[in-house]
Amino acid sequence: MLNFMKIELDNNKVFFRDENLNEEIHPFWLRERVENIELLDQKTQQRLFDPSTMESDVIIKSAIIEKDLLNITFSDGIETKIDINKIIREFKNSNSISKIKEKVKWTSSLNDVKKFNFHETIYESIEMHELLESFYKYGFAILKNVPTHDNYLIKFANSVGSVRRTNFGEHFNVSSKPNPNDLAYTPLPLAPHTDNPYRNPVPCIQILHCIENEVTGGLSTLVDGYTVTEDLKKNFPEYYEILTKVKVKFKFIDKDVILEDWSELIELDENKNFKQVRFSPRLDYVPVLKKEELDLYYKARKKLSDLYNSDFYRIEFKLMSGDLIMMDNYRLLHGRTEFNPNEGKRFLQGCYIEYDSTDSKLRHLQRKFNIN
Ligand SMILES: O=C(O)CCC(=O)C(=O)O
Numbered sequence: 571m572l573n574f575m576k577i578e579l580d581n582n583k584v585f586f587r588d589e590n591l592n593e594e595i596h597p598f599w600l601r602e603r604v605e606n607i608e609l610l611d612q613k614t615q616q617r618l619f620d621p622s623t624m625e626s627d628v629i630i631k632s633a634i635i636e637k638d639l640l641n642i643t644f645s646d647g648i649e650t651k652i653d654i655n656k657i658i659r660e661f662k663n664s665n666s667i668s669k670i671k672e673k674v675k676w677t678s679s680l681n682d683v684k685k686f687n688f689h690e691t692i693y694e695s696i697e698m699h700e701l702l703e704s705f706y707k708y709g710f711a712i713l714k715n716v717p718t719h720d721n722y723l724i725k726f727a728n729s730v731g732s733v734r735r736t737n738f739g740e741h742f743n744v745s746s747k748p749n750p751n752d753l754a755y756t757p758l759p760l761a762p763h764t765d766n767p768y769r770n771p772v773p774c775i776q777i778l779h780c781i782e783n784e785v786t787g788g789l790s791t792l793v794d795g796y797t798v799t800e801d802l803k804k805n806f807p808e809y810y811e812i813l814t815k816v817k818v819k820f821k822f823i824d825k826d827v828i829l830e831d832w833s834e835l836i837e838l839d840e841n842k843n844f845k846q847v848r849f850s851p852r853l854d855y856v857p858v859l860k861k862e863e864l865d866l867y868y869k870a871r872k873k874l875s876d877l878y879n880s881d882f883y884r885i886e887f888k889l890m891s892g893d894l895i896m897m898d899n900y901r902l903l904h905g906r907t908e909f910n911p912n913e914g915k916r917f918l919q920g921c922y923i924e925y926d927s928t929d930s931k932l933r934h935l936q937r938k939f940n941i942n
C-alpha cells in the first residue's frame with residue numbers, strides 16, 4: 571500500500587497522491603518537520619525551535635524532488651531536505667511495530683510456539699526481537715533456563731520493560747502460605763483469569779518465573795481471550811453485545827488497600843475492535859440493572875465462562891525451575907491446576923511490566939537490526 575502512494579509537486583504545492591487521493595500537505599506541517607542541523611538536535615531528534623509560537627502562514631517558495639528527498643525553500647528563508655518515505659509513513663499513520671503486533675488466534679491445538687533459551691546477552695540480541703515478536707503474536711512467550719537466584723526476575727523485567735509496582739510489591743512470591751490475601755497463595759486450583767482487573771490501568775504484561783516445582787499438579791494454564799472473544803462475537807452476538815456494553819465493578823480488599831475499577835468484561839477500542847478482556851469471577855460485581863438486562867448479562871457471562879473454562883481453548887503445561895513466562899494480561903487468561911503442597915515445593919515469582927517500554931524495546935531492536 572505504502573509503495574503506491576507518491577508525493578508530487580504542483581505549483582510549489584506538495585501533494586499526497588495515489589489512485590484515490592489528491593491531498594495537499596499543509597506547508598507548515600512540512601515546516602515543522604525540517605531536520606536542518608540548526609533546527610533539530612541530531613542526537614535526540616528533538617526540535618531546537620518551537621513551532622507552537624510561530625505563525626502558520628508560511629508558504630513554499632520553491633520545491634523540487636530529487637530521488638527520495640523533497641527539497642524545499644520556505645517563505646521564511648529556511649531551506650531543507652525532507653525524506654519522502656518518512657512523510658508517507660507519517661501520513662499512513664503507520665506505527666513501526668503495528669504489523670509485528672498482529673495477533674494470531676489460537677486454541678488448545680496450538681503446538682508450534684518456539685521456546686527461547688536464556689543467555690546473559692539475550693537482551694540486546696536478535697533472539698530478543700524474535701521473542702517479543704512471538705509474544706505479540708500469541709500473547710505469551712516462554713524462556714528457559716533463566717537464573718533463579720536473587721530475584722533475577724526483576725533484572726529480566728527491567729531489561730525488556732520496566733517493572734510496575736503494585737500493592738503486592740515490586741515482585742510477588744507465589745507459593746502456598748498461611749493467611750493468604752489472595753487465592754493465588756494457596757494450593758487451590760485457579761480457573762482462567764486475568765490479573766488485577768481492579769486496577770486502573772490494569773498491568774499490561776505479567777511475568778511468572780518458576781524457581782522450584784516439585785509437585786505433580788500445579789500445571790499452568792493459558793487461554794486466548796482474543797480467540798474466545800472473536801468466537802463469541804460470531805456465535806453469540808447478543809452475549810457479545812452485552813458483555814462489551816455493561817461495566818462491572820472489580821474490587822480487591824485486604825487490610826491495607828481497597829482497589830476498585832469499573833469496566834466491561836470485554837473492552838473494545840474506539841473502532842470497536844478487541845482491546846482487553848478482564849475476567850476474575852472472584853472479584854466482579856455487576857450493577858443493579860433491569861431484571862431482563864441482568865438476565866441476559868448472567869447468561870452471557872455464563873457462556874463466556876464456559877468458553878474460557880472449556881478444554882477446547884485451554885493449553886496446559888508444567889513450568890520447570892528456570893522457566894519464565896511473559897503473558898499479555900489484556901489478552902490471555904491464565905490459571906493453574908490444584909497441587910498438593912505435601913509433595914514438595916512449588917514456588918513462582920511474579921511481577922508486571924507495561925506495554926510502552928516493551929514496545930520501545932521492540933522498536934529499538936528493530937532499528938538496531940534494521941528490521942522492517
Ligand atoms: O500459581 C500459578 O501458576 C499462577 C498464580 C497466579 O494466577 C498469579 O500469580 O497471578
Ligand SMILES: [Fe+2]
Pocket residue numbers: 754763764765904
Ligand atoms: Fe493470576
